[in-house]
Amino acid sequence: EAQLVESGGGLVQPGGSLRLSCAASGFTFNIYEMNWVRQAPGKGLEWVSYIGSSGSTIHYADSVKGRFTISRDNARNSMYLQMNSLRAEDSAVYYCAREGCSGGTCYAPDVWGKGTTVTVSS
Amino acid sequence: QSALTQEASVSGTVGQKVTLSCTGNSNNIGSYGVGWYQQISHGAPKTVMFGNSLPSGIPDRFSGSKSGTTASLTISGLQPEDEASYYCSTWDYRLSAQVFGGGTKLTVL
Numbered sequence: 001e002a003q004l005v006e007s008g009g010g011l012v013q014p015g016g017s018l019r020l021s022c023a024a025s026g027f028t029f030n031i032y033e034m035n036w037v038r039q040a041p042g043k044g045l046e047w048v049s050y051i052g053s054s055g056s057t058i059h060y061a062d063s064v065k066g067r068f069t070i071s072r073d074n075a076r077n078s079m080y081l082q083m084n085s086l087r088a089e090d091s092a093v094y095y096c097a098r099e100g101c102s103g104g105t106c107y108a109p110d111v112w113g114k115g116t117t118v119t120v121s122s
Numbered sequence: 123q124s125a126l127t128q129e130a131s132v133s134g135t136v137g138q139k140v141t142l143s144c145t146g147n148s149n150n151i152g153s154y155g156v157g158w159y160q161q162i163s164h165g166a167p168k169t170v171m172f173g174n175s176l177p178s179g180i181p182d183r184f185s186g187s188k189s190g191t192t193a194s195l196t197i198s199g200l201q202p203e204d205e206a207s208y209y210c211s212t213w214d215y216r217l218s219a220q221v222f223g224g225g226t227k228l229t230v231l
Binding site for chain 2: 036059102107
């Protein structure tokens with residue numbers, strides 16, 4: 001069974017940094033595209049970043065561009081999100097999500113982790 | 123403002139059929155399939171429909187369809203445990219971004 005487990009969340013001061021990790025198991029990690037998705041308290045789901053299967057294609061939401069960096073290590077079946085210059089509005093539960101495919105096209109998450117909570121506050 | 127538009131709230135009684143909609147444009151829903159996610163009390167999202175496919179373990183009272191730039195999730199025979207928020211998502215090739223709807227709060231009366 002495909003499984004994703006996030007870690008690395010916590011309390012950080014505004015302007016600080018945090019690195020999130022996502023450990024994958026139960027599927028062939030190196031052929032799947034991956035995403036980070038977040039949810040602020042009381043709000044809906046917000047896409048943060050995408051990384052292709054080899055790591056060569058990367059996209060970011062405008063709200064995090066220039067501050068967050070996504071990466072992956074296929075040898076370790078892991079994905080990461082380095083978050084710098086954190087702001088209060090970055091406070092959210094961060095989910096790791098596998099990009100699902102159908103008919104040869106990949107277009108939306110199909111497997112989700114349980115999430116890790118990031119709180120940015122002084 | 124979400125790229126995909128969903129009803130803010132929908133309600134139904136036990137046993138009723140309800141349909142949730144998700145409207146986008148030619149750059150997203152018009153070009154790709156749609157994922158649907160159930161979220162109960164802000165727990166982790168669970169995929170209840172992927173394109174036209176039902177993930178393993180999801181009851182067959184859930185079904186999905188798409189016409190043009192609108193996707194729909196239908197729950198036939200509504201159950202109390204279906205009360206949750208539902209989100210839709212797909213890729214947008216013009217934005218190079220994963221886009222989500224704002225979510226629909228489904229209440230089972």
